[in-house]
Amino acid sequence: MLYGMYELQKAWLSSASAGASVVSEWLGNPRNPLGYTGFGPAVSSALEVFSHAAAPRGKPAFGIDSVTCNGKDYEVVESDVLHRPFGNLKRFSHAGLPKDAPHLLIxxxxxxxxxxxxRGTVERMVENAVVYISDWADAKLVPMSEGKFDLDDYIDYVIEFLEHIGPGAHLMAVCQPSVxxxxxxxxMAAxxxxxRPVTLTMMGGPIDTREAPTEVNDMATGRPMAWFKQNLIQTVPLHYPGAGRRVYPGFLQLAGFMSMNLGNHMMSHYAMFKxxxxxxxxxxxxxxxxxxxxxxxxDMTAEFYLQTVNAVFKEYLLPRGLLTHRGETIDLGAITDTAILCIEGERDDIxxxxxxxxxLTLTPNLPDAMKRYHLAPKVGHYGIFNGSKWRATIAPIVEGWMAGHARGRLQAVA
Incomplete structure (x- = not known):
């Protein structure tokens, strides 16, 4: 029922957005005398802000056309190299990369x-590496005939993507996929x-959410699993390919994101208006x-979302040594030769x-020389992997870590 009501609202807002856009352009036309009155620019701007906020949105394009490397501009080639029902493997490269350039899976x-x-993460890393990224599918577009997708399947996809790239690859996880x-x-180590990856970089990931719990963590621990199932899980409507699939809808997730910093979002739109x-x-x-x-x-599948909430945010299964994959307990102590870099933002509220x-403490058999921690000062969650501080300060640390640990494994697998 909730999903259906959302679809009705989206249809109404789409029409309202189109109407507001037309009136805004009319008021802003230089030939329209109302545009030169006191209220003309203000009304036109307000309608443009509303039109943009209410407009329907589909999947954005990466749109990385070129990068500058060693003072030269190179065209970036984007391609899908592996197709899977719940997510494809994308590849980004350019002609300026040397033959021995590192291969990085994000x-x-x-x-x-x-x-x-x-996008900003890929754009910066592709300057000096062949970059692959997991391009996850919108669950409402995946037919029921493709089956389920849970945490076990997610792990399988990561392993399969690394197998496709081949020996010597590096792995980077941003936020949730760190687990x-x-x-x-x-x-893979066991x-x-x-x-298995040469290096693993985890950025702002919820490895052990008992440490410095945030509002996101408090929400998960403060409600029983039954609440999440009853209030957040919806059924995909009939007009989508994934009709009948149980999902955690994107619009509910967005409502949660917005509510965490509603004041900031309102001020951003007010600033745009001005x-x-x-x-x-x-x-x-x-x-x-x-x-x-x-x-x-x-949307994301209900089974993946509910398992993640329970395993990561409620039961802390990974740091307690209790997380399983296909019925087998995962042993973090098996990691002995994958160098691990952990990056956090000082102002991360997620x-x-x-x-x-x-x-770093959960991998007792990994030498200290293959562990590193970096706390980015005055950086929030999104600033870890996007923006000027990511490009100028954090990305070079990742590149240096990859370069410093690549040679040994490449020789070992040769």
Missing amino acids: VAPMSGHYATLL PAFAATAI NKHPC HLVVGDGESAEATKIFYDEYLAVC SGVGQTKAA
């Missing part, structure tokens, strides 16, 4: 937003898998670009400081 979060949320990426690394009134289109466009990505959300760092 595991994107399956937490409401598309993998394009990491399954860490688990996949341990499973099996002496030749494609920029438009005075004709500062460049500043307004920057806000629009951010919200084009932020407001584009997708994964508290210490939650990712916990991974």
